[in-house]
Amino acid sequence: MTHLHLAVALDGTGWHPASWREPGARPGDVFTAGYWTGLVREAERAALDLVTLEDALGPQSSVPLAFDHRTDQVRGRLDAVLIAARVAPETTHVGIVPTTSTTHTEPFHVGIGIASLDFVSRGRAGWRPQISARAAEAAHFGRRVLPELTPADFGAPETEALVAGLLTEAGDHVEVVRRLWDSWEDDAEIRDAATGRFLDRDKLHYIDFAGEQFSVRGPSITPRPPQGQPLVTALAHSAPIYRFAARGADVVFVTPHSRDEAASIIGEIRAAEAETGRTGAPLAVLGDLVVFLDDEPGAAAARLARLDRVDPLASDAEVFAGTPAELADLLLDRSAAGLAGFRLRPGVLPHDLTAIADGLVPELRRRGAFRDAYAEDTLRARFGLPRPANRYAAAP
Amino acid sequence: MPRQIHLAAHFPGVNNTTVWSDPRSGSQIDFASFVHLARTAERAKFDFFFLAEGLRLRELKGRIHDLDVAGRPESLTVLSALAAVTTRLGLAATVNSTFNEPYEVARRLASLDHLSGGRAAWNVVTSYDAFTGENFRRGGFLDEADRYTRAAEFLQTARELWDSWTDRDLLADPAAGQFVREGAGEFAHHGRHFDIHGRFATPRGPQGHPVIIQAGDSEEGREFAARDADVIFSRHSTLEDGRAFYKDVKSRLAKYGRRSEDLKILPAVTYVLGDTDADAAERAAEIRRAQVSPQTAIAFLEAVWGRDLSGYDPDGPLPDVEPDLGEGVSKGRAQFRGDRAATVRQWRALAGERGLSIRDLAIETTARQTFVGTARTVADRIDEFVQTDAADGFIFVPHLTPGGLDDLAEHVVPLLQEKGVFRADYTGPTLRDHLGLGPARTAEETS
Ligand SMILES: Cc1cc2nc3c(=O)[nH]c(=O)nc-3n(C[C@H](O)[C@H](O)[C@H](O)COP(=O)(O)O)c2cc1C
Numbered sequence: 056m057t058h059l060h061l062a063v064a065l066d067g068t069g070w071h072p073a074s075w076r077e078p079g080a081r082p083g084d085v086f087t088a089g090y091w092t093g094l095v096r097e098a099e100r101a102a103l104d105l106v107t108l109e110d111a112l113g114p115q116s117s118v119p120l121a122f123d124h125r126t127d128q129v130r131g132r133l134d135a136v137l138i139a140a141r142v143a144p145e146t147t148h149v150g151i152v153p154t155t156s157t158t159h160t161e162p163f164h165v166g167i168g169i170a171s172l173d174f175v176s177r178g179r180a181g182w183r184p185q186i187s188a189r190a191a192e193a194a195h196f197g198r199r200v201l202p203e204l205t206p207a208d209f210g211a212p213e214t215e216a217l218v219a220g221l222l223t224e225a226g227d228h229v230e231v232v233r234r235l236w237d238s239w240e241d242d243a244e245i246r247d248a249a250t251g252r253f254l255d256r257d258k259l260h261y262i263d264f265a266g267e268q269f270s271v272r273g274p275s276i277t278p279r280p281p282q283g284q285p286l287v288t289a290l291a292h293s294a295p296i297y298r299f300a301a302r303g304a305d306v307v308f309v310t311p312h313s314r315d316e317a318a319s320i321i322g323e324i325r326a327a328e329a330e331t332g333r334t335g336a337p338l339a340v341l342g343d344l345v346v347f348l349d350d351e352p353g354a355a356a357a358r359l360a361r362l363d364r365v366d367p368l369a370s371d372a373e374v375f376a377g378t379p380a381e382l383a384d385l386l387l388d389r390s391a392a393g394l395a396g397f398r399l400r401p402g403v404l405p406h407d408l409t410a411i412a413d414g415l416v417p418e419l420r421r422r423g424a425f426r427d428a429y430a431e432d433t434l435r436a437r438f439g440l441p442r443p444a445n446r447y448a449a450a451p
Numbered sequence: 452m453p454r455q456i457h458l459a460a461h462f463p464g465v466n467n468t469t470v471w472s473d474p475r476s477g478s479q480i481d482f483a484s485f486v487h488l489a490r491t492a493e494r495a496k497f498d499f500f501f502l503a504e505g506l507r508l509r510e511l512k513g514r515i516h517d518l519d520v521a522g523r524p525e526s527l528t529v530l531s532a533l534a535a536v537t538t539r540l541g542l543a544a545t546v547n548s549t550f551n552e553p554y555e556v557a558r559r560l561a562s563l564d565h566l567s568g569g570r571a572a573w574n575v576v577t578s579y580d581a582f583t584g585e586n587f588r589r590g591g592f593l594d595e596a597d598r599y600t601r602a603a604e605f606l607q608t609a610r611e612l613w614d615s616w617t618d619r620d621l622l623a624d625p626a627a628g629q630f631v632r633e634g635a636g637e638f639a640h641h642g643r644h645f646d647i648h649g650r651f652a653t654p655r656g657p658q659g660h661p662v663i664i665q666a667g668d669s670e671e672g673r674e675f676a677a678r679d680a681d682v683i684f685s686r687h688s689t690l691e692d693g694r695a696f697y698k699d700v701k702s703r704l705a706k707y708g709r710r711s712e713d714l715k716i717l718p719a720v721t722y723v724l725g726d727t728d729a730d731a732a733e734r735a736a737e738i739r740r741a742q743v744s745p746q747t748a749i750a751f752l753e754a755v756w757g758r759d760l761s762g763y764d765p766d767g768p769l770p771d772v773e774p775d776l777g778e779g780v781s782k783g784r785a786q787f788r789g790d791r792a793a794t795v796r797q798w799r800a801l802a803g804e805r806g807l808s809i810r811d812l813a814i815e816t817t818a819r820q821t822f823v824g825t826a827r828t829v830a831d832r833i834d835e836f837v838q839t840d841a842a843d844g845f846i847f848v849p850h851l852t853p854g855g856l857d858d859l860a861e862h863v864v865p866l867l868q869e870k871g872v873f874r875a876d877y878t879g880p881t882l883r884d885h886l887g888l889g890p891a892r893t894a895e896e897t898s
Pocket residue numbers: 502503504505506545547575576577578579666667668669670671672673684685686719785
């Protein structure tokens with residue numbers, strides 16, 4: 056049996072809005088380094104593939120595309136790239152995948168930030184580019200005005216056009232970042248004392264990208280990172296985003312609610328790959344699940360119900376509450392549809408992360424479905440991806 | 452008690468003082484190099500570790516400049532990683548105010564302040580020229596006059612964002628069911644460069660505001676520093692020059708209601724140690740030659756002459772052709788923003804008077820070790836500068852990566868500690884504590 060890929064998505068005190076009120080939660084610590092280091096080390100103890108770190112250029116909200124002004128849920132975050140960098144020296148194997156916004160940031164800054172994360176983590180950096188369509192976030196930057204959207208606008212042609220525009224820009228953003236990573240050939244630094252040259256300028260490349268929203272000249276100021284190209288991931292719920300992922304990502308997170316739905320999403324993704332003319336390795340597709348895990352049958356469901364009475368959970372991804380063995384059953388069943396693995400979103404931290412490490416992972420190992428220890432050195436290699444050739448290097 | 456000295460370390464990566472041809476010179480990009488230098492600085496109880504920034508590779512004559520060390524990481528990312536391997540050392544990032552937006556920079560700096568337990572600093576720089584703008588979304592560039600108005604408004608906006616949370620806004624109180632206080636993070640800034648409003652989503656860091664560093668030297672730059680900065684990173688590293696600069700800048704503080712000790716002036720300096728003063732001087736001369744290779748010397752002159760001088764002998768006399776005062780051939784560099792014709796006249800006179808070759812002249816006018824001598828001589832010199840109002844301390848720019856600070860830490864710092872002019876240990880957890888600064892001024896106080 057091939058091994059599953061297992062990722063864990065870290066966000067605040069967990070994905071349940073009432074998680075921060077649980078007895079084991081440390082809501083006062085979410086702005087400290089120790090909090091994040093502890094969680095990422097826990098993921099590494101379980102030999103998980105990677106952790107993702109959520110982020111946005113504005114506060115969390117219980118309603119889509121607007122601020123809710125609530126004070127009774129976790130609000131506030133630290134920059135995900137900086138959290139990733141802060142935990143990197145305190146871990147050795149786990150992949151670290153921060154989220155950034157493609158809508159309001161400079162691709163040049165993001166590209167050198169993720170490359171630098173790859174240097175400080177020695178080849179374990181990933182990246183999750185994400186668009187931001189919230190009008191309120193745009194007002195934090197003042198460079199463009201986005202319309203205020205409500206759920207009633209979803210599906211409307213103007214909304215779709217807006218998202219399509221943001222996705223085109225995001226696609227350009229990813230393209231620029233990837234070109235910047237290649238803009239130094241691996242052996243551009245020569246230190247040739249005889250000629251006094253530190254660099255071989257023939258191995259540095261202007262990327263000369265010109266798109267609708269921006270143009271970038273290059274080359275990067277940061278040499279090509281250890282992985283050559285850090286692992287690019289995307290979370291996708293619909294065809295336009297499948298196409299975005301097919302164009303620019305290596306791994307895609309999706310949200311099926313059944314085995315059949317998983318199969319049909321994978322079909323859509325393969326179609327998107329064909330449509331966008333993707334070459335190279337196909338996207339690795341990981342299914343997202345929000346998980347509540349307890350050893351005793353019924354305990355997780357009871358816990359979820361108790362939490363929901365305080366503040367109900369609304370989720371794009373399927374919500375699982377059960378025992379580690381039941382979750383293992385579900386994952387193996389879903390993976391038969393063609394999912395390469397899963398990104399689990401712990402409902403409550405650290406409780407459900409610990410249950411993944413101490414319950415789910417041993418259970419999957421017993422069934423021969425998960426590795427005993429880390430084998431590969433880089434995050435790309437863990438996904439079977441080679442260190443890519445540099446697009447600018449002259450063919451040998 | 453004698454005046455206490457402040458010391459900081461500049462990472463000697465991309466810098467024309469770096470001697471990359473030395474066999475002991477290591478990587479300027481591997482994380483291990485950053486760890487080595489930062490840990491050395493922390494062992495020596497330095498105030499902070501400093502990273503410069505340059506957002507485009509330099510060019511000469513329309514091509515990438517291949518003689519200088521190049522290749523550096525994104526500053527805040529590396530400093531956040533260094534926060535994991537140090538415990539007290541301040542972590543200073545240079546972040547340009549022309550090619551960034553306040554919301555993002557303010558949240559990243561506040562994040563670093565949280566993740567380092569109150570050790571973040573921000574060197575607010577503007578930018579030399581439009582060249583760098585080609586790497587950015589806004590693409591264009593600001594006129595020289597607008598760069599400092601944007602920088603000042605940028606910093607003021609960042610302060611407003613940091614102040615949008617008070618220390619009491621994070622409640623995280625499950626019993627009361629309240630995570631944040633109503634209104635935490637609300638801000639609105641309506642100004643010339645920034646018209647923004649909403650919610651700042653990162654709570655105030657341990658220092659309130661990161662330490663603010665300023666590095667420009669013009670009239671506007673000095674005024675900006677006097678009004679807004681906690682530290683000046685200066686180039687005035689000789690005793691006379693340092694005193695004049697010190698006096699000028701410190702005299703500007705009063706009109707902003709600030710005291711002399713509220714702004715620390717730290718010139719960038721290099722150093723060479725030896726067993727005797729003569730031995731150190733000899734080593735210093737060798738290092739100068741290594742810093743300025745024959746090719747570097749020609750490139751150095753080309754930047755000022757504005758033309759191809761590759762046919763000239765670096766060991767021969769200065770070019771007999773007149774400079775081309777057109778557009779200039781050097782991009783992404785700080786030097787020679789001034790009058791190039793005057794510089795050439797001055798150099799010709801200097802070279803004639805002293806019989807200098809092209810390379811001699813380049814050595815004479817660029818790479819300069821400020822402190823050369825035995826550890827005792829250097830410690831005494833450093834102390835003299837500080838006790839006589841030429842500086843509040845120094846930012847050391849070693850010529851070797853990453854071991855270039857080792858001997859300073861080992862031999863000079865203990866002498867300063869013996870003299871009672873430098874701390875034997877950190878007295879507080881934050882960079883503001885190391886610098887002896889009071890609490891951050893609020894946005895209201897600085898507006
Ligand atoms: C000692 C010193 C260090 C500087 N370091 C940087 C740097 O790392 N990155 C940068 O973009 N600019 C740097 N600058 C440039 C300044 O921010 C500023 O753009 C330049 O000095 C022009 O401003 P001025 O006219 O006030 O001198 C530095 C300037 C000085 C004096």
